Amino acid sequence: MGLMDKHAVIEKNATLLLVGSLLVVTVGGIVEIAPLFYLDNTIEKVEGMRPYSPLELAGRNIYVREGCYLCHSQMIRPFRDEVERYG
Structure with a gap:
């Protein structure tokens, strides 16, 4: 079974395509969001900043x-x- 045959199976099976797409989007989201939880501070302090009156x-x-x-x-x-x- 060649690579193109495997690709055709995924394209023909809508459920498999949906599960694969959701898996890829989930992994991408975790890769982008997870590091933010391990940073001490994601916002840098700027001198001279004060809250609005x-x-x-x-x-x-x-x-x-x-x-x-x-x-x-x-x-x-x-x-x-x-x-x-x-x-």
Whole structure:
């Protein structure tokens, strides 16, 4: 039984294909997520950082709710019309 024959068996059997796909996705998820549990801290401390004041937090919530961050951000604009419009 050659490699292509084994491949054809997996393609024809939907249950086997589903189980194989779930197995691959599960292993990939574990490989990506498990190391995070063994790190002491996944967030680096930055000097000068402080929590937002209540007024700053309220302003930030409005900024996000109204969608202001869509135009007023430092996002890279890959499309020509956006570069011409926003710089």
